[in-house]
Amino acid sequence: MKQVLPHIQIGFHNDEHVIVVVGDYELADFIEDYLGDDCDLVYDYRTTVERPGGEIVTLHFPVSALLQEIEGGLTKLSLDEVERIYRLNN
Numbered sequence: 001m002k003q004v005l006p007h008i009q010i011g012f013h014n015d016e017h018v019i020v021v022v023g024d025y026e027l028a029d030f031i032e033d034y035l036g037d038d039c040d041l042v043y044d045y046r047t048t049v050e051r052p053g054g055e056i057v058t059l060h061f062p063v064s065a066l067l068q069e070i071e072g073g074l075t076k077l078s079l080d081e082v083e084r085i086y087r088l089n090n
Helices: 025-038 067-075 079-089
Strands: 002-005 008-013 017-022 045-051 054-060
Touching (some): 025 045, 025 054, 025 067
Antiparallel strands (some): 017 054, 045 054
């Protein structure tokens, strides 16, 4: 897994498809909307794992999705905006 932004990692699930792991529910909703609406990168499904103080959300993308495309979209986000959204719940 590669840390792309604070609280956001990208990598492969079982070497099959790209996943984006987000350390907060509210931030995950923002990332989901941004990638889908602004970057036209729609995920297949999401999974969550409870943690103290919230949950970790994993967005699973189709096998056809390219890691470089998703990572490129994420790196266009403002670090300040990511931190601001993360702090809403944490």
